[in-house]
Amino acid sequence: MRLTWARAACSHPALSDISRAHCGELLEELAPRWQAARESALHERRGGDRRRAAGAGPRQRLVFVDRLLVTLVHLRLGIAHAAPAELCGVDRSTVSGAIREVRPLPAPRGLAVPDRPGVRLQTMENLLAYADAEGVDLRIDGAEVQVRRPRAHRPGRKAFVSGKKKQNTIKTSAFSDPQGRALFSGVVRPGRMHDQSAVRTEGIAEQFHQHPEVKAEADEGYRGLADEFPGQVSAPAKKPKDDGPPGERHARREQRRRQSSARG
Template sequence: MVSRAVLAHRLLTGVSRRHLGCLVEVLAVSWQAGVEGRRHAARGGIRKRAAGTGARHQLVFVDRLVATLIHLRHDLPHSVLGLLFGVDRSTITRAIGEIRPLLAERGCAVPDRPGLRALPDVFAYAQAEGVELRLDATEIQVRRPQANRGGRRAFVSGKKKQNTMKATVIADWQGRTLWTDALRPGRMHDATAARNEGIAICFQHFPDVEVLLDDGYLGLSRDHRGQANTPPRKPRPGALPGRVEQGERDRHGHSSDRITVEHALADHKRWKQPTRWTHRRDRLPDTYRAIVGLVSDQTRFTRYHAPTP
């Protein structure tokens, strides 16, 4: 068994000691309620013995949380984590299966507000605070589905030429992640994935919110002019030199404003698991949302600067 102080170090977990303490404080109650609920369901009724009696957990809650963070950060095998914590591999597997959904349900952190979980919450926050949003999609390589199964081609990305799943992410002008969707098969177009999440309805209900997009969302820009903003089109061949230079400056300015969402995606890919997913595909959405929430939490421990008028 390795020292718990070493295992809880930021180099292994990806979070600071202060951040880890906040996670323990927030998630402990939910975890305890979930464990007791499963026990009640297995017994068919409420607890019949005094609180505090019965078998003890081989892995306490803090160790379960630390093991899950190490797994998300470095993608260590469960057997290796079991060796580090002095328990069996199945205990680590069960612990990660309990903690990962709790991390995914927390949403993204913003100052002085509860976690943002749904797309309408993000648009409501942006309209209330006057925040200009940035939206983009990223693809995560996944394992190829088995042969002779329906929908196998849905994961083949035309851009990456690989089997991928696509995540749509929204960030603000500081690069703080505000939201991510439930992930879609990689063959789906970026604009289609955003529409399936209900972005058109959000544009209708929040007319003051503007979103910066890249050239992959020209359809959204056409349908929602003044709200979905894509880069200006390039001047036609043979245009005057002054117009060409002005067009390049406009496109560069748009790219400079939108680059913060690319920085947010880079922060997610610093964690090992989103770089290449080698586990079951149905577990990737919870894993990615958990990582996005952890990255978003880091803004709570840094100074927030209000946007300049």
């Protein structure tokens, strides 16, 4: 039956990693936001109020519950949009549109804090205040996801070309605790933006000034941040020159390996 697979995701941890009860809570909270955003977009497209009664017009191929579940499965497994589209019996563009609409909705909820029921971190200020109050050392890293190449002649098209991945990507700044458990995910930025620039645009430098006891570990992409806050941020040493001593290059490789292992 069409959409049986998507609805089964609600109770199958391997697919969505979410319980039925949690799924119900998300539906109750996010459905009004989605409906409001959709009505606003339709109002702008029409240039005014609706001309027909509610419910008129073509039926949606995916109702909101199915849009939510498809999005959760995509985020959980990182699979291509064509896979859930085939299983749901709809076109790939329908799934892509659903994910594009639903994905931003949970962002204001923030991330749940491990072992702290009811506590959520929604901003960089929340994150640093929590780390300061609880004595949690942070781990900082950047995550990149490949995206479709923007259409030609569009402004900012080159902004998505990642120098590291050599692909069109979007990136987020991820923060975790020493056990590797996610605490906060930053705003999505175009792939061309440097990892360090991404966290600076969210005000991390100001937060380190306000919370001088907070410590963080990062990779070499945050070397400038470590130079500015040497007592708070640790990052691998600068890359030695090609003609530098072999021992110095080996020590740097070992430092990067140990730090990468510690960041999980």
